[in-house]
Amino acid sequence: MTVITRFPPSPTGMMHIGTARTALYNWLFARGRKGQMQFRIEDTDRERYKPEYVDAIVNGLNWLGLDWDGDILSQFERRDRHAEVAHELVREGKAYYCYCTPEELETMREEMKAAGKLTFYDRRWRDADPSTAPKDVSPVVRIKAPLTGDSIVHDHVQGDVKVANEQLDDFIILRSDGTPTYMLAVVVDDHDMGVTHVMRGDDHLNNTFRQNIIYQSMGWKVPEYAHLPLILGPDGAKLSKRHGATSVEEYANMGYLPEAMRNYLLRLGWSHGDDEIISDAQAVEWFDLKHIGQSAGRFDFAKLESLNAHYIKEADNTRLLDLVIPFIEKKFELTVSETGRKNLLAGMDELKSRAKTLLQIADEGAFYTKTIPYSFDEKARTSLDSAVLMVVKEKLNLLTDFTALNIEALCKDVATTLTDGKLGKVAMPLRAALTGTTVSPSIFHAAEILGRDEVISRLGFAIKTMN
Numbered sequence: 039m040t041v042i043t044r045f046p047p048s049p050t051g052m053m054h055i056g057t058a059r060t061a062l063y064n065w066l067f068a069r070g071r072k073g074q075m076q077f078r079i080e081d082t083d084r085e086r087y088k089p090e091y092v093d094a095i096v097n098g099l100n101w102l103g104l105d106w107d108g109d110i111l112s113q114f115e116r117r118d119r120h121a122e123v124a125h126e127l128v129r130e131g132k133a134y135y136c137y138c139t140p141e142e143l144e145t146m147r148e149e150m151k152a153a154g155k156l157t158f159y160d161r162r163w164r165d166a167d168p169s170t171a172p173k174d175v176s177p178v179v180r181i182k183a184p185l186t187g188d189s190i191v192h193d194h195v196q197g198d199v200k201v202a203n204e205q206l207d208d209f210i211i212l213r214s215d216g217t218p219t220y221m222l223a224v225v226v227d228d229h230d231m232g233v234t235h236v237m238r239g240d241d242h243l244n245n246t247f248r249q250n251i252i253y254q255s256m257g258w259k260v261p262e263y264a265h266l267p268l269i270l271g272p273d274g275a276k277l278s279k280r281h282g283a284t285s286v287e288e289y290a291n292m293g294y295l296p297e298a299m300r301n302y303l304l305r306l307g308w309s310h311g312d313d314e315i316i317s318d319a320q321a322v323e324w325f326d327l328k329h330i331g332q333s334a335g336r337f338d339f340a341k342l343e344s345l346n347a348h349y350i351k352e353a354d355n356t357r358l359l360d361l362v363i364p365f366i367e368k369k370f371e372l373t374v375s376e377t378g379r380k381n382l383l384a385g386m387d388e389l390k391s392r393a394k395t396l397l398q399i400a401d402e403g404a405f406y407t408k409t410i411p412y413s414f415d416e417k418a419r420t421s422l423d424s425a426v427l428m429v430v431k432e433k434l435n436l437l438t439d440f441t442a443l444n445i446e447a448l449c450k451d452v453a454t455t456l457t458d459g460k461l462g463k464v465a466m467p468l469r470a471a472l473t474g475t476t477v478s479p480s481i482f483h484a485a486e487i488l489g490r491d492e493v494i495s496r497l498g499f500a501i502k503t504m505n
């Protein structure tokens with residue numbers, strides 16, 4: 039049997055972290071079993087539908103590095119097929135037309151409520167004589183739910199979950215305008231796409247009992263289910279904006295790497311012993327349904343950040359360069375030149391060794407790409423010391439070998455004569471002058487990368503700025 043999983047998001051905006059995790063698990067499960075992951079957009083809610091919401095999901099998947107098999111399917115475009123199944127169920131006696139008007143349903147609900155009963159549809163059309171059907175009412179189609187006994191969902195995460203069938207109503211599968219309800223559409227699509235495993239949020243578990251009635255009525259095989267617990271915020275409440283960023287796009291914009299996100303989301307709800315750092319290859323090999331946790335995972339921002347720092351250190355420098363440049367160009371409103379690229383690349387080892395995000399690399403490495411005139415932040419401005427900088431500039435101009443080591447030795451010399459031997463009092467003004475900030479990697483190494491000509495020009499510019 040080929041494993042076929044599916045990713046069927048409803049396009050409602052940016053891609054939520056929970057949706058991303060669901061996609062990841064479905065992808066890993068399929069890829070680890072030489073199976074397929076199908077991608078279907080559940081776009082039947084036409085009032086809320088916007089093409090840019092679909093783009094957001096596709097971009098989210100692409101950013102996460104998750105691919106799918108075949109074309110992206112549109113649930114909306116399959117509505118005729120859904121209606122066909124509804125009518126087939128009616129023909130088979132498994133579903134029926136219901137002609138109740140909204141007013142009748144409302145009265146029914148009120149009466150049930152007054153009698154202290156479940157406010158279910160009372161099934162009055164279930165066994166009614168079709169010849170009594172009013173001519174001027176377009177009917178809905180309702181499924182015949184079992185009346186007695188229990189229904190059980192065998193779930194790989196939640197175990198066997200049972201409900202009494204009297205809790206299940208004859209729900210609508212086709213509306214009076216001929217459009218399918220979600221309950222019908224999802225089952226028909228999953229069946230037609232050959233889905234063998236349904237992995238989704240446990241907020242859908244209640245739907246599963248209803249969906250299984252449709253499977254059984256059609257004589258279709260029910261898929262394997264794994265309902266994933268929700269993701270909570272650090273305080274145990276449902277993860278929301280109030281806790282911080284909740285969408286994939288926001289994390290991408292903050293400078294997280296997709297592999298860090300994948301590793302983090304994988305561990306948030308699934309475990310492999312005590313392993314924290316898990317490569318993609320290991321994840322594909324190890325991921326299984328058995329080790330999905332039963333309790334909700336709490337989002338831990340610090341843990342995600344430390345994983346990101348780890349993957350940044352491991353990442354190839356040229357890749358980081360290409361990722362960081364757009365951050366710099368956007369934030370500092372500049373265009374990075376070839377020289378800027380070259381210098382930033384030369385400084386990358388040091389920049390990445392201290393960074394938690396790409397944004398941090400951008401902030402601390404932007405000076406490599408700036409050109410005169412650049413601005414000085416408040417702290418840098420107060421750190422500039424023209425007496426020191428003039429001496430340093432003069433001496434650097436004469437330095438034979440322009441290396442970090444020699445530049446540092448030169449600064450130490452200057453410190454001995456001018457600042458009581460305090461190297462910081464030379465290095466800090468130098469850093470402020472060359473970078474416009476007070477936070478950067480080793481300024482001696484940075485100066486070597488910038489090169490003598492650029493360093494002398496920058497020092498001249500900084501000194502002039504002070505006067």
Ligand code: GLU
Nearest residue numbers: 046047048080224238242
């Ligand atoms: N479209 C549903 C959602 O985004 C998913 C339905 C399912 O997985 O069956 O929540």
